[in-house]
Amino acid sequence: MSTLSQWQPYGEYVQSGMSDGRFMSAAYNLIAAGPPRLANMGNAGALGTALASGDNAQDQLAYPMGIVQSFTMGHNMNLSRVFEIGTGRSYFIPGRVVGQLGLQRVMYHGPSLLRVLYAYYQDLIPPTFVNSMYPSNARQGPNIPNPHDVKIPPGYENLFLNLASDLFTQPIGLLVLFKDSNEDTIGAGYFEGCWVPNHNLGFDANGVVMQESCGIQFERMVPVATQVVGLISGVEGGSSSFSATRPGA
DSSP: OOSGGGOOTTTSOSSOSOOTTOOEEEEEEEEEEEOSSGGGGSOHHHHHHHHHHTOGGGGGTOEEOOSEEEEEEEEEEEEEEEEOTTOSOEEEEEEEEEEEEEEEEEOOSSSOHHHHHTTTOOBOSSSOOBOOOSOTTSOOTTTOSSOOOOOSOOEETTEEOOTTSGGGGSOEEEEEEEEETTOOEEEEEEEEEEEEEEEEEEOOTTOSSOEEEEEEEESEEEEEOOOEEOOOOOOTTSOOOOOEEOTTO
């Protein structure tokens, strides 16, 4: 159905052009931690080209986060509502937009949540050492825009729990990549200037797993242009017109 006049409740789908068996799911999404700004990774175009072509360059720029159980994102816009005398109508004046993220992760084995969020960071000046989790051949130069010398240890090895460490006074970035069940890229976004204002760890005697969670505030979300699945257009018979085209091509 493409117009309201064509609406037939017992005759067809409201949203036509859908393909059976082709869908989006959390199983096909990826979250990766990286440097605080997309510019530290090149730019949105360079990253989008790497993601679209399957180039492994992004593997050296963002670290995939495993064992994530839930991801939430929210934006809040401050709106000022203006009324006038003599009518019940009103106007809206948009204000600033503030975004926040939420992550919940099982502490299965290996790096903790705070450790993997700061995977890109590296401090080799004693007495506090923070080693990067990136492969040894990764390009470390542009990934550390502020080589801050950490004074208060965040933790050691795989376990970072001390949010009071000055390591966490440095921002990070998060890459979120969306694919469908055919592994075709839907799109991607990079959350810049991420800060972790709260972190929680919980377990109990009767529990089976240990869980961590954190809230994240980010400065802005930058859409990343990748090779995408084209917009679904309504086609009679329930078929779909998917196309893998790059925006602007």
